[in-house]
Amino acid sequence: MEENKRTCLYDKHVALGAQVSPFGGFDMPIQYKGIVEEHNAVRNACGVFDVSHMGEVIVKGEDAEKYVNHIFTNDVRGAENGKCFYGMMLNLEGGVVDDLLVYKRDDKNFFLVINASNIDKDLAWIRGNVDGFDVEIVDLSDQLGELAIQGPNSEKVMTEVLGLPVADLGFYTFKELDVDGEDIIVSRTGYTGEDGFEIYASHGLTNKFWDELLASGDVEPCGLGCRDTLRFEVGLPLYGDELADDISPIEAGLGIFVKMDKPEFIGKDAVARLKADGVKRKLVGLELKDRAIPRHGYEVLNQNDEVVGHVTTGYHAISVDKSIAMALVDVDYSSLDTPLKVRIRRKTFPAIVVKKKFYKKSYKN
């Protein structure tokens, strides 16, 4: 078996007593003090996540903008430098190769942030579609660390603890800063539903920032455990749960990030066909009355006990204190208030279809 990779902060996680588990090919910290405490720190104050497992890829060259728009569902044409975009890369069948962030540095230089579990697949895909485009693809995944500083106090922490002038950054924008002679990227983005920032920097600077954040006493180290509970509560998808090679962004309710008015992009024809024919299944929210917890993969049943879908993510959610789930179900059972059941071990539990946004986001505009 291949050894898992480690981020540049691995030794510090171990020293903090983190529970470490494999995720996306890396040994990652799942929790330090506990998921609930860390989750609440991000909702109420500020937490820092080591997300250095994420991949970073640069697309540069004469046709960079045209190429990014060719492989990406969102539309980067004519955007201002310093803007971030969320979207997907689709395969020819309209399934999702990966969901990603695209940072526009200038017309000829784009910075892509991809999921750790998909780095090899994505690189093959990105490099495999360049025929006819004048672009160069540079993989920075092993060179860059990434920290996510998240929570209502994150702007104060970024400016006062790290001394980074980011107060003027709007949501989904970024800037490049010089720190100790090195170029770093800082964006107002995140995966928690709270205001927050993400920093891409060398391993050395990533360590320096981490140490300064923890020494301040104002920032809780947070593991991937609460990263998942936080993103789930605000209805954000995770590749491997809500998105996959055989799930369309339309089924996942992410059509807003698929710009059908673009002249072309890989997967556009498949999406157009799916839209014309109508989707067969849809991602919905489910709420249970019982405390029993619907987990990934559990069956969703109709009132006749026929399987009509499966749970993609579920928790007894921390900020809303309810057992809730996202589930991919047959479209006939996807309207709000539809009564369904979830099979949890030997029993079934009643559930109703609700909106996927279980908790309100608090982004800064």
Add this chain to the structure above:
Amino acid sequence: MSKIYYSPTHEYIKVDGNVGYIGITDYAQHQLGNVVYVDMPEVDDEVVAGEDFGAIESVKAASDLISPVSGTVVEVNEALVDEPGLINKDSMENWIIKVEMSDASELDSLLDEGAYKELCH
């Protein structure tokens, strides 16, 4: 006087005559983190040594509860329905089920406190 036995899957049984109180160890509750749900059997259900009788769920995941002995459930700890976090407060006091044992000799294959502590190191 009651005696406590432990299983390699981190359940304990506090034995009082022919009756045993089954729960999870302090080590197990610590590893799980915040317990948010305990899936328990019903009174009069049969449990079998080495087989699951329910599940305990932390925020992150569900873990099977494995019965250290065979017997009949005579009581379940109803307090855990509304307050599963009691297990984190004191897992040795907050047992999960009370079982009337059908074969007390099964206790012989369990671990004593010393052997269990060794296992957790």
